[in-house]
Amino acid sequence: xxxLNDTIAKINKPNAEVEQAALERLRNQARPAGSLGILEPIxxxxxxxxxxxxxxxxxxxxxxxxxxxxxxxxGVSLFPQEVTSQMVYNFVNGGASVSVLANHAGAEVRVADIxxxxxxxxxxxxxxxxxxxxxxxxxxxxxxxxxxxxAAIEAGISIANELVKENRxxxxxxxxxxxxxxxxxxxxxxxxxxxxxxxxxxxxxGIDDDGLKLKVKVIEKGIEVNQPDASDPIDVLAKVGGLEIxxxxxxxxxxxxxxxxxxxxxxxxxxxxxxxxxxxxxxxxYLFASHRxxxxxxRFMHERMGLDPLIxxxxxxxxxxxxxxxxxxxxxxxxILADIKTFAEVGIVDAN
Numbered sequence: 001x002x003x004l005n006d007t008i009a010k011i012n013k014p015n016a017e018v019e020q021a022a023l024e025r026l027r028n029q030a031r032p033a034g035s036l037g038i039l040e041p042i043x044x045x046x047x048x049x050x051x052x053x054x055x056x057x058x059x060x061x062x063x064x065x066x067x068x069x070x071x072x073x074x075g076v077s078l079f080p081q082e083v084t085s086q087m088v089y090n091f092v093n094g095g096a097s098v099s100v101l102a103n104h105a106g107a108e109v110r111v112a113d114i115x116x117x118x119x120x121x122x123x124x125x126x127x128x129x130x131x132x133x134x135x136x137x138x139x140x141x142x143x144x145x146x147x148x149x150x151a152a153i154e155a156g157i158s159i160a161n162e163l164v165k166e167n168r169x170x171x172x173x174x175x176x177x178x179x180x181x182x183x184x185x186x187x188x189x190x191x192x193x194x195x196x197x198x199x200x201x202x203x204x205x206g207i208d209d210d211g212l213k214l215k216v217k218v219i220e221k222g223i224e225v226n227q228p229d230a231s232d233p234i235d236v237l238a239k240v241g242g243l244e245i246x247x248x249x250x251x252x253x254x255x256x257x258x259x260x261x262x263x264x265x266x267x268x269x270x271x272x273x274x275x276x277x278x279x280x281x282x283x284x285x286y287l288f289a290s291h292r293x294x295x296x297x298x299r300f301m302h303e304r305m306g307l308d309p310l311i312x313x314x315x316x317x318x319x320x321x322x323x324x325x326x327x328x329x330x331x332x333x334x335x336i337l338a339d340i341k342t343f344a345e346v347g348i349v350d351a352n
Contacts, residue, residue, distance in 0.1 A: 003154045004250075004279075010257040011282040019048030028342040036336055038308065039329065042288065043337035046330065049261045049286060050170075054338040057170045057331050060107035062320040063127075063159060063251055064091055064098060064175035065272075067115030067152075067244035068134030070143065072180035074218045078205040079179050081134070085118035087177050087319075092125060097317060098175055101324035105331075107173065109320065110163075114155055115178075115243030127162070129155035131243050135184070138222040142239045143184065149238035149246055153275075156250020157257075164258050172255045173290070173327060174248050175320020176268035180204075182295060185271035187219045187240035189297045191228045192274065192304060202267070202295035202316070233278035241275070248272025249279065256283040263288045263330065264307070265323040266315065267295040274301050290326035291315055 022044035027033050034040065046055045068084050090096045091111045094103070102109045112127035113120055117134040120126065131151045135143035144152075163169055182204040190197045197219045203212055219240075226239035237246050249272040255262045256276075264273045264287055277284045289307040292298055294316040302309060310326045343349070 001150050003157055004150060007157050007253055007257045008280040011280060012259065013282065014045070014048035014285050015051045016048060018051055018053070019044050022047035022053055022337055025053065025342060026337060028344065029340045030343050030346050030348050031340065038310070039333040039336055042330065043333035046261060046334060047337060049259060055334040057327070057334060059167060059169045060105065060171045060173065060327055061163060061169045062098060062102050062107050062109045062173035062175050062323055063112055064109060064177055064320050065112045065114050065156070065244035065247040066177040067181070067242050068117040068178055069180040069184060069242055070135050070137035071139065071183050071218060071222065073137050074139060074214070075211070076183045076204070076215045076218055077180045078207060081117060081179050084177055084179050085116050088113065088116060088120065088126065091177070096319060098319035098321045098324055101321050105324045105327040107324060107327055112159055112247060114152055114247040127159050129159065129247065131155060135242055138184070138240050139218055139225060142226055143241055144238050144243065146234060146238045149234050149241065152243045152246025153250040156247035157254035159247070160251050160254025160258060169260060171261050171263060171327065171330065172251060173263040173265065173320050173323030174251055174269040174272065175265050175323060176244055176248065176318045178242060178244050178268070181242050181244065181268045183215060183219060184240055184242045184245060185268045186297045187222055188236055188245070188271045188274060189301050190219060190223060191230050191236050191240065192278070193300050194230070195300065200297040200300060202297065233275050237275050244268070245272045245275065249275035252276035252283050252287065253280050256280070256286040260286065261288060262286050263290050263323045263326055265290055265320050266293040266318045267298045268318055270298060270301045274305060277305050288330065291322035293322065
């Protein structure tokens with residue numbers, strides 16, 4: 001718990017003066033004010049985080065955190081649990097969806113084993129941060145112990161620290177892998193929002209109507225059995241969450257403590273970001289939402305954190321795919337701010 005508490009204490013506010021200077025520059029550029037929409041305030045936020053107008057997102061990393069879930073025993077996913085470990089190898093070998101999209105965006109994908117129910121080779125080039133081999137079935141008790149929940153969060157913090165030590169990233173994108181993980185993610189937003197589970201639950205890997213009804217009942221049972229305390233984010237994570245979700249929360253907190261912007265991916269990554277913001281509200285200033293997925297609960301997570309997603313491409317994959325696509329928009333926003341000339345710089349009379 002010491003690493004978590006110490007890291008939260010290190011989170012500072014972005015540079016408000018630089019952000020205001022960026023907004024002023026945007027207003028004075030040789031074009032109609034506000035004509036580039038949401039890319040304008042995004043570029044100003046990035047400037048405030050970086051502390052300068054000319055932001056360069058040269059080193060972009062997507063960290064895909066992996067973990068398994070005992071709740072798959074209840075039939076909430078179309079895919080077997082073994083797919084989680086198989087996909088980790090696919091990420092490492094560059095054949096996954098996020099690998100292709102990240103390569104196009106000039107980003108590197110790094111994988112972290114937080115709780116996969118499999119023994120990876122020690123020399124496999126991933127972050128070996130396993131807390132335990134998958135969570136327990138939360139319909140029968142807590143998904144993990146409180147200590148394990150803290151360990152998962154601190155694993156994410158340690159990954160952020162290691163990335164900075166290697167070669168400080170300019171931006172970190174978050175991604176996930178874990179069969180069945182839309183179930184705990186939905187449980188998390190259900191606990192915090194207190195909305196009916198049926199209004200928050202999506203089809204995950206593509207379950208049919210009967211599967212959706214079962215998934216709703218499973219989540220309702222998990223919440224009923226465990227009675228997670230919405231005022232205690234670690235309790236929520238421990239009782240109905242996931243190990244990779246905890247690490248994703250830690251990544252957000254760790255990156256914020258280093259003053260690094262975080263681009264949050266889909267439902268599971270956003271569940272991690274939600275846990276992070278409930279624990280450390282100051283981390284919210286460093287968060288960007290890549291996209292709005294087809295998972296119903298995603299919108300409610302965004303609303304709770306006050307985040308507006310950049311795009312909606314009807315994604316429902318995870319892995320960090322939305323983050324990879326949105327990174328190109330963030331790159332564009334930095335050039336809008338720094339490179340478009342102001343009326344004064346080009347000698348045009350400002351008609352505004």
